[in-house]
Amino acid sequence: MIKKREAMNRHIILIALLFATVFSGFAQIEDEIQQSKKQKIEKGRVYLLEKFIDRDYQKVKEIKDYLMEMDGEDYVALTPFEQWHILQWTKEYDVLVENLRHADSSYFTSFNNKVFPEKDDLMRRLYLRGVEDKHLLKYNLDEAQLAAEDNAFLTLFLDWLVGSESSDNQKNWNIEADKFLADYPNSDYEWFVTHWIRKPYEVESDWGWGMGFDLCSGLSSGSLAKPVFGIGLNFDIAYKRLLLLLGYDIMAANTRIDQPLTEGGVCPSRTHVNWMPMYANLGYSIIDNHSIRVTPFIGVGGIIETYGTQKHPEYEELEKNLFLYQGGLAFDIKTHGSFENGFIRIKYTCGIHGLGKENASMVHLFSVSASGLIRGAKRVY
Numbered sequence: 001m002i003k004k005r006e007a008m009n010r011h012i013i014l015i016a017l018l019f020a021t022v023f024s025g026f027a028q029i030e031d032e033i034q035q036s037k038k039q040k041i042e043k044g045r046v047y048l049l050e051k052f053i054d055r056d057y058q059k060v061k062e063i064k065d066y067l068m069e070m071d072g073e074d075y076v077a078l079t080p081f082e083q084w085h086i087l088q089w090t091k092e093y094d095v096l097v098e099n100l101r102h103a104d105s106s107y108f109t110s111f112n113n114k115v116f117p118e119k120d121d122l123m124r125r126l127y128l129r130g131v132e133d134k135h136l137l138k139y140n141l142d143e144a145q146l147a148a149e150d151n152a153f154l155t156l157f158l159d160w161l162v163g164s165e166s167s168d169n170q171k172n173w174n175i176e177a178d179k180f181l182a183d184y185p186n187s188d189y190e191w192f193v194t195h196w197i198r199k200p201y202e203v204e205s206d207w208g209w210g211m212g213f214d215l216c217s218g219l220s221s222g223s224l225a226k227p228v229f230g231i232g233l234n235f236d237i238a239y240k241r242l243l244l245l246l247g248y249d250i251m252a253a254n255t256r257i258d259q260p261l262t263e264g265g266v267c268p269s270r271t272h273v274n275w276m277p278m279y280a281n282l283g284y285s286i287i288d289n290h291s292i293r294v295t296p297f298i299g300v301g302g303i304i305e306t307y308g309t310q311k312h313p314e315y316e317e318l319e320k321n322l323f324l325y326q327g328g329l330a331f332d333i334k335t336h337g338s339f340e341n342g343f344i345r346i347k348y349t350c351g352i353h354g355l356g357k358e359n360a361s362m363v364h365l366f367s368v369s370a371s372g373l374i375r376g377a378k379r380v381y
Helices: 002-034 037-053 057-070 080-089 093-101 105-109 122-132 134-143 148-161 167-183 190-197 313-318
Strands: 201-220 225-239 242-255 272-284 292-306 321-334 342-353 361-380
Touching: 037 057, 037 080, 037 122, 057 080, 080 093, 080 122, 080 134, 080 148, 093 148, 122 134, 134 148, 148 167, 148 190, 167 190, 167 201, 201 242, 201 272, 225 272, 225 361, 242 292, 272 321, 292 342, 321 361
Parallel strands: none
Antiparallel strands: 201 225, 201 361, 225 242, 242 272, 272 292, 292 321, 321 342, 342 361
């Protein structure tokens, strides 16, 4: 009995030693993982971000130096853009200019096969702080009393680094880049300026086109038809602020009064009429901004009336084709978001039929349309 108990105890001790050895091995592996270069880089970046948020730039410099010690052939601790942002806040302009002088194609190619850190919030925070406190970075740069060429380049570089991408900004950067290259020919910064800062950009073309759908109505003093409601298509062709408005509508109308027919009989009031206006107008946008566009226009148009002559051929004598000289105003309310080039157009058109004659008549057309106007893009260098 005693021997059995001793054997069981030995088994328990052996199992305990086995578990202890396994867990000790796990603990050692976990510790090794925590001490891996990749883990150290990620923890260092988190700590650097904390101190950057606290505006402790001396500690940021120390952490940056620590991280750069681990930056080598296989790992990236800080990306070039992150380094450039940090070096401006730590005022290490000598390191920054030396880095940018050698930032050529081979420099960027050297990052191709390296292991980058996991995505975090560091770059976004660096950029936003630069945008918010650009005036402070510019003040620090001017206070550094650098050589004229270095100061001129870093001023351009700062504006580019914290600027947002847009056609207007790129145009300004190109102008300043050309001025810098003219002032400092054969500069060490030439490659960076010509390959990163100075780029072609796109602007809206002078030409554009668009189309939309109308909900419309109208009235005329020279027709029996009394339009009720209609739908239609409109087409725009734009050149700068000139706008060619083309369109075609179909309206449901009724006759307003009983109308005697030549060979006897009467076309009774409220007889259905198809009223079909069409137009070609040329306008100029006197207001065209981010929110609205106001376009007076003049042009010509026409209205075709049909009375359903298959059922009542005797009504054919009442049908008219009206030719109009016309003018009016288009008021566009621009939309944004998912339909960036769209607008809601409210349009009034006044037309005259028989201009200069005693029996001249007036036509008034009203429409609301959902439309769009797209301008192409052209590259500017």
